[in-house]
Amino acid sequence: MLEVRGLHKVYDSHGRRVEAIGELTFTVDDGRFACVVGPSGCGKTTLLRCIAGLLPPTGGEVWVQGSQVTGPPSGLAVVFQEYGRSLFPWLRVRDNVELPLRAAGLPRARRRELATEALAAVGLSDAHRAYPWQLSGGMQQRVAIARAVAYQPQVLLMDEPFAAVDAQTRADLEDLIRSVWRRLGVTLLFVTHDIDEAVYLGERVIVLSAAPTRIREDLAIDLPVERDQLATRSDPRFTDLRAHIYAQIQKTRHPAPQEELS
Amino acid sequence: MALSLRPLWLGVAGLVGFGALLELVPRLGVVDDRFLPPTSRILSVLAEQAGAGPLWSAVGNTVLTWAIGLALAVAAAVVLGVVIGSVRFLRAATASTIEFLRPIPSVAWIPAALVLYGPVRAGTLLIVVYAAFWQMLVQVLHGVADVDPVARDTAYSYRLGRWARVRWLTWPTALPYAVTGLRLAATVALILTVTGELFIGGPGLGAEILRASAGGAVPLTYALVLVTGLLGVAANLLFRLVERRALAWHPAVRGEVPA
């Protein structure tokens, strides 16, 4: 389970004070899939880094699997946006996937087994011995996903992982994430700026306001569990949800005058 | 502002601390002060020398040898580099020879320099020019070879003449590499100038160091070595400044080419 309680983050450097996160409180239950969307510059990445224990919050608490986050928690994996920079260019694909397992002290045979399974799950069984830079962008992001999968996390965080790949690859990766989530039963928090992607992927979409960030709306996505790029996206319910969230985000970007006063 | 000044103060503190350490080590008797005189004694000898003529003429001589050697090496390397680099056949035909001649250590020529010129400045110049030439040549060759093919095609399609191509295409592309080559060549040339003065001959800091150490003037030897270090730092700063000036317009300041 993932709990965020009263999270507050202020950047204070060179005498300039920027309030990135006003107040955020939400919970993602075990095995659920939540997406976070918001206008650009709304502190999505700050939120994710606070949850991952990479950034200390100014106020409030984050709890992962029943213990408070003070540094990177065990049982939590992150897939970063910059796939090109999150893979070790001097390690082959398999060694990239195995590195966290090696640091965790797993025996060699077990590491090999988990890496082979994870790479098969993302459709990269042939690429074990390649270097990341020999692969296309989409394949590199698959390696990063395989690394997270092999780590067997209880909580998986994804920070706009598909922002830099082309549209067709993106659709494939979205379906891959859905299937990985359903197979592993992992708690998944997926940060994106793409409303369509959030609605298509999640069971729930948390809509953030512009900075200082608060929760604008917490919306259940009542689409069928089986999603399909064509059928789901042409479902009238999908279109409604999308339009609704779009309107919410537009409002946070251009707030009405009375809202600003309140 | 406070933040950007911090490293500077720390650096000054580091230098002062280093000096203090070298003051204390002999004073506390950790090392015999005949071998490592305290910093204060080295600095007072240096101050004494700074008021007299011989130190400055030694510095002047070293700088002169260094500058002549560097100028000869750079001129030869730029001319040869541009000619070889812009003709495909020459580039291919000379590659193996350059790869063979370049790693020959310049000090291999010390005995030859002594035989050919005797213990004078010309002998020192031989090894200075030899060492600096290759540093520069390799950078110029890389620079000339780096001309963007699209830009080259554009130049041809606008029917630019040979001279115009060198002026507007080859020169600006090769300049960043050449300036980096200049800095590397300057560093190497200074090392070999002092080496030559120590082991071949000619007036300069190397000769003074040799004389001081042969006469057992240990604090003076340290002071002179410190001066060569300061000269090196000054040269390095100067050529970094030149590099930054020359490349201010350049979008990506290029680094050293890996050999």
Next chain:
Amino acid sequence: MTKLPGWQGLQRVALVLGLPAVLVVVWWFASADSDHLVFRPLSEILVAFRETWLGPRLVEDVLPSLSRLARGYAASVVLGVGLGVLVGWSRTLRALLEPVLELLRAIPPPALIPLIGLFAGLGDSRRIVIIIAGCVWPILLNTVEGVRAVDEVLADTCRSYRVRGLTRLRQLVLRSASPQIMTGARQALAIGIILMVISELRGTVHGIGFSVEQFQTSFRYPEMWSGVLLLGLLGVALALLFRLADSWILGWYHGLRASNRER
């Protein structure tokens, strides 16, 4: 790599060997009838080379020089990388030590020879210390640069996957600094060869530099030139050896750069 057809392969061989062959032939014939005291015929130099360096001097002079170079260079790599990682690790330590290191690096290493002579004895250890005193700086300063420039996303990846301690040092810090470390090691090798030779000059320890100086002062010029030739060959051989090590250690880096250029 596609296989070159015979004709193109032949052309390439001709390009690689052509100029060196011409130069050697020119040298051979131009010097053949030389009765100049210093510029001896190439044939004489080659004979001197065989008789001088392929005899007992190989063991008495060549190997001791190379062994001192190897020991000094290895010690410099260990010291330079070790200290470089420590200094590069902390921003404060870096700011504190950088000017001192820049000053020490800027001292031409041969100038230190008289000072080192005050401390170290007369034997091997003194020569090795001289080699270390020159080689350690480029490695140290380049390691500091490399450690400082570790990619933030990779560092975050290591933190969030709890890759720490020695694994982090080996798999993140040293590997990502390795291109810079190799640049420093390449500069250090060139300096090391220089110091290998001049640390033996005006000395009493056997070695290549010592022998060549002896030949020069005793007017044995064919032998002297053969020594220059030997140093040249050693320089080329060590550069090739370094290139092998470089492509083995930095294979990933050259591939990465090539693939970035294509995109």
